[in-house]
Amino acid sequence: MSGQAKPHKKYYFEDFVPGDVWEAEGPLVTKEEIIDFASRFDPQYFHVDEAAAKGSTYGGLIASGWHTVSLCMRMMCDRYLLEVESLGSPGVDHVRWLQPVRPGDRLRMKMTVLEAKISRTKPDRGSILHRWEVYNQRGELVMTMDGYGIVGRRPHAAPP
């Protein structure tokens, strides 16, 4: 709205420098949550039916890959994104689901800034490319992804 000052955020485009690493811890993944998410969005039997999943190639219930991604999105929001002048994301590349996520797993994320480019057409913002690496409690890499985010540049009035 014009004439109304926008509240300042903690982080702007300038706060993401290639090589920077952010780490985040996730909650315990429960069987109930795996089944609940998959019942809504991905009801393949190895995500929703514990007994049938035992006979699958995974040998037991596993989380939908979309559930894993969504849990990571939440970790990213809690770690910094809600305090970032975030203007959305055009997309992600190279999503790899490398290991199944099972009930009782606890996920951990490492986000590395790969690229930070000021927009050519809109100089008040820039694009950040970051790599997500998601590990389980045994240190196994369960997922990787390269994500783009559009982030506003720090306004002159905002404290650094």
Add this chain to the structure above:
Amino acid sequence: MTAIKLYWVDFVPGWEYLSPPRSLNAQEITSFAREYDPQAYHTDEEAAKATPFGGLIASGWQTCGVAMRLMCDGYLLETSCIGSPGLDELRWFKPVRPGDALRLRSTVLEQAPSQKDAARGTVKFRWDVLNQKDEVVCRMVGRQHYRRRSPAQ
């Protein structure tokens, strides 16, 4: 488990599926976002008005979830699919707003037998999510593994 109708061999390049429409209401959008993506333009109808999106929009991950569900309900649960190694790319082209009628269009791009396991193969798909104006709101290019009907097929 339901009977399997489609195996790896059936997903020939050019195979296409178009789903019936499904929409998300404001409550479904905010409830997903409060759990997994609590940015203001996904959780707060009022605050969303002041953002560049001008109103509430669905988390991109919820759009992917809807696409996955349309795929499951459309055909996937009656296939020999055993999972996905990942996506090459995923793009969110347009915001998804409450009431938008989303359809999934699956198109087979490539079909390759497994090098390691004669009993399975991989299919590369393009998955487009269309809205009621026929705009592609989201596009994914990714792979799924399927069991083969028999090693010869």
